[in-house]
Amino acid sequence: MMTTRPKPDTEKLLQTFLELVRLDSPSGQEGPVREYLEQRFTTLNLPYIADEEGNLIVRIPGNLSQSGLTLIMTGHMDVVPPCIGVKPVIEGDGDERLIRSSGDTVLGADDKSGLAPMIEALELSLKENLPRPDLIFLITTREELMLDGAKYIAPQQYAHADFVIALDHTGKQGTVIYEAPTYIMFKITVHGKSVHAGIMPEKGINAIQLLSQALDKIRFGKLDENTTSNLGFIKGGKATNIVPDLAIVEGELRGHDEARLQAELSQIEAVLRETIDPVEGASFEFTSEVCFEHYRTEPDHPQVQRVCKAVEATGLPINLIRTNGGSDVNIFTRQGVPGIVLSAGYMEPHSLTESVYLREMVTCTELMLAIWEQFAKP
Ligand SMILES: [Zn+2]
Structure with missing residues (x-):
């Protein structure tokens, strides 16, 4: 049965979003956004903690809750560059208003179109006394730098929670x-070895050429259904008249199967050994770092089922998917809190054409209230 819930204040929601995107918050310099949010929480009489990494932690006691569940809601304050001096532009009317940047910066809807509905849903929930479980808002810093803020939140702040939901995806x-x-x-x-390229090239070892020979034997791109790899950055050489003694390439691997990824790393190393070791005077280094780890929360998990019921109650089609992008949920699930990511409605994130429809933020607010209601049920 559909329950009638109070409607979000669309204009206030839009205003919150516009205020957030106008505040500069490159990764590591989220201060203005944090202070803005702190003010909003203070107005609501909610105590908060800002930890050493700048993450905001807010505990909101449950209301009319029969479940005893604690639910984490998370989003991030930081925005990818270029993001200084965002001037939002609004086109269209009513809920169909589209908000984009003026074209010389990103909009920052990733993730401020997640944060604005969190604030609106919270204010409405408190004002109208709506059912909700115990909530913890974890609003993080440096998410765009390999989830670097979330990594440092002390687990005792949240690891007792039952479930985590991030509002941080396109769609x-x-x-x-x-x-x-x-x-x-x-x-x-x-x-390799540097020498004069014209006088005695035969005495040198061309590091760029050696690296190319090795890379030519390695597959990149979509390796299988769940595994991708990419070469993203290359440097080396000093001048056209010098045989280069150094070549460096950096890349990434992503996948849902840890063993498959380790096998791929071993394969790359084997190719390097086979190509470079036989060349006298040449050498290589191969290093790798796991930046964040896989999670999977089964679609039939009882808390995922509560989310699905709320999606239905909001009148939305359910689209259960896997992604090849990371989020702070990758960090929190590692502390034993299962979770999922929901859409924040933004389109073309990390680009100058990033945008969001107001209606997506309104629906996001409604969905959040419906989710909280489901999580308050026995
Ligand atoms: Zn994001």
Whole structure:
């Protein structure tokens, strides 16, 4: 049965979003957004903690809750560059208003179109005395730098919670992401020998050429259904008249199967050994780092089922998917809190054409209230 719930204040929601995107918050410099949010929580009489990494932690006691559940809601304050001096532009009317940037910065809807509905849903829930479980808002810093803020939140702040929901994905409302990959960065450094390129090239070892020969034997791109790899950055050489003694390439691997990723790393290393070791005077280094780890929360998990019921109650089609992108949920699930990611409605994130429809933020607010209601049920 559909319950009639009070409607979000669309204009206030839009205003919150516009205020948030106008505040500069590159990764590591989220202060203005944090202070803004602190003011909003203070107005609501909610105590908060800002930890050493700048993450905001807010505990909101449950209301009319029969479940005893604690639910974490999370989003991030930081925005990818270029993001200084965002000037939002609004087109269209009513809920169909589209908000985009003026074209020389991103909009920052990733993730401020998640944060604004969190604030609106919270204010409405408190004002109208709506049912909700015990909530913990974890609003993080440096998410765009390999989830670097969330990594440092002390687990005792949240690890007792039953479930975590991030509002941080593109797509229509109703999108539920239950699986995300492990992410590994790697770096290959090839050392050769520099000599004059015209007078005695035969005495040198061309590191760029050696690296190319090795890379030519390695597959990149979509390796299988769940595994991707990419070369993203290359440098080496000093001048056209010098045989280069150094070539460096950096790349990434993503996938849902840890063993598969480790096998791929071993394969890359084997190719490097086979190509470079036989060349006298040449050497290489191969390093890798796991930046965050895979999670999967089964679609039939009871708390995922509560989310799905709320999606239905909001009148949305359910779209259960896996993603190959990471989020703070990758961090929190590692502390034993199962979770999912929901859409924040933003489109074309990390680009100058990033945008969001107001209606997506309104629906996001409604969906959140419906989710809280489901989590308050026995
Ligand atoms: Zn994001």
